[in-house]
Amino acid sequence: MTVSSLTLAARSLPRARLASASAAAASRSVTPWRSLHTPTATRSPASRLGAHARASTTSVQPSFPCRRHLATQSTTPDFVIPVIDFSAFVRADATDADRARTSHELTQAFKSSGFAYLSNHGITREQIDDTFAKSAEFFKLPIDKKDELAWKDPRANRGYVAEGRERVTQATSAEEIAALREQTPDYKESLEIGNDRDPVWKNEWPQESDAPHFKDTMLAFQKAAHELHMKVMSSIAMGLGLDARFFEDKCNQEWHTLRLLHYPSVRTDKLKLEGSARAGEHSDYGSITLLFQDSVGGLEAKNPHTGVYHAADPIPGTIVVNVGDLLARWSNDQLRSTLHRVKAPQAADAKAEYTPPRYSIAFFCNPNEDQLIETLPNFDSKEGPKYERILTKDYLAKRLSETYV
Numbered sequence: 001m002t003v004s005s006l007t008l009a010a011r012s013l014p015r016a017r018l019a020s021a022s023a024a025a026a027s028r029s030v031t032p033w034r035s036l037h038t039p040t041a042t043r044s045p046a047s048r049l050g051a052h053a054r055a056s057t058t059s060v061q062p063s064f065p066c067r068r069h070l071a072t073q074s075t076t077p078d079f080v081i082p083v084i085d086f087s088a089f090v091r092a093d094a095t096d097a098d099r100a101r102t103s104h105e106l107t108q109a110f111k112s113s114g115f116a117y118l119s120n121h122g123i124t125r126e127q128i129d130d131t132f133a134k135s136a137e138f139f140k141l142p143i144d145k146k147d148e149l150a151w152k153d154p155r156a157n158r159g160y161v162a163e164g165r166e167r168v169t170q171a172t173s174a175e176e177i178a179a180l181r182e183q184t185p186d187y188k189e190s191l192e193i194g195n196d197r198d199p200v201w202k203n204e205w206p207q208e209s210d211a212p213h214f215k216d217t218m219l220a221f222q223k224a225a226h227e228l229h230m231k232v233m234s235s236i237a238m239g240l241g242l243d244a245r246f247f248e249d250k251c252n253q254e255w256h257t258l259r260l261l262h263y264p265s266v267r268t269d270k271l272k273l274e275g276s277a278r279a280g281e282h283s284d285y286g287s288i289t290l291l292f293q294d295s296v297g298g299l300e301a302k303n304p305h306t307g308v309y310h311a312a313d314p315i316p317g318t319i320v321v322n323v324g325d326l327l328a329r330w331s332n333d334q335l336r337s338t339l340h341r342v343k344a345p346q347a348a349d350a351k352a353e354y355t356p357p358r359y360s361i362a363f364f365c366n367p368n369e370d371q372l373i374e375t376l377p378n379f380d381s382k383e384g385p386k387y388e389r390i391l392t393k394d395y396l397a398k399r400l401s402e403t404y405v
């Protein structure tokens with residue numbers, strides 16, 4: 001048995017609206033998509049939760065009237081975040097049957113909750129620890145050093161994002177996002193790092209003297225994460241009944257974003273406020289996200305059937321992998337791009353005045369920039385495709401330009 005019963009969690013990130021002319025230009029080039037209004041998730045009894053789901057104590061946030069259409073609107077009751085032993089895609093001696101079983105488990109998880117934990121994923125503990133250590137060193141730099149690397153353009157999506165600049169949300173109106181940022185900012189700072197060989201967009205690296213070996217460490221981590229992502233995409237292809245190499249030429253150009261995240265210590269009561277979070281409710285934008293978290297916790301995933309949030313607490317030796325919007329669109333929403341957020345850790349002493357700082361590393365995997373994302377032929381439903389065709393770069397630029405200032 002390679003799938004264990006587990007509790008799960010969700011996290012959410014807010015993003016802010018970009019005001020710059022370049023962002024406006026970027027969003028103008030975006031193909032418009034069908035604007036859909038989705039109903040607020042209805043609450044239903046806890047008994048409707050999947051057998052492995054544990055209800056969180058956090059309340060459901062009210063929906064704004066205008067929301068993106070998401071894969072998470074469904075009436076199927078199960079919502080499970082399993083631990084999947086991924087060694088069949090890492091070990092040289094794995095059999096086709098091992099890989100087929102793993103692939104089935106993974107796609108089932110993505111159809112259920114859109115989230116899974118992977119164990120035996122092949123990235124060493126040592127490499128992950130080194131990357132976390134360099135990330136912590138970076139965030140300790142003086143603010144003016146970090147500000148020199150400021151994030152400027154959604155098409156680049158590179159650089160330092162100071163606290164309060166990004167407000168991740170599913171909201172679509174500029175006024176609504178601005179109001180959210182004002183009232184309930186995300187309590188986090190981040191550094192976004194793209195493909196370092198990109199001919200147009202350059203990464204914002206700290207100087208070697210300020211952050212020794214930072215760049216080398218991050219480049220090595222990107223390489224390892226990209227390789228793991230290719231294996232996960234191959235496993236998804238197999239689980240969907242496609243050729244194991246189906247996604248290979250569609251996802252091989254390393255158009256990914258490595259995001260280092262630091263959530264400073266914050267008063268616990270601030271995070272308990274309605275609508276307030278370390279990272280607000282959101283879905284991820286790309287194909288899949290590989291998420292590495294420290295031991296603090298706080299990530300939560302939203303059960304679309306009940307609207308209840310479930311903790312996706314860190315499990316030693318595993319990473320979290322979740323489906324993003326573009327993979328959901330490819331699969332006509334059969335694989336779920338599930339809403340998530342980061343709140344105060346559920347296990348924390350309720351009386352603690354401050355929640356500890358938290359670090360996480362998200363590797364947002366994307367299809368190639370010029371890849372057209374359209375419903376795969378075997379995922380067309382009776383009603384036909386739910387989404388208009390869109391290029392990866394246009395979808396990402398649109399979402400990013402909406403969520404940053």
Ligand SMILES: O=C(O)CCC(=O)C(=O)O
Pocket residue numbers: 011012013259261279284291293299340341342360361362
């Ligand atoms: O920090 C985390 O655990 C989640 C971050 C996240 O969801 C994101 O950056 O999209």
Ligand SMILES: [Fe+2]
Pocket residue numbers: 011012013282283284289340
């Ligand atoms: Fe996310």
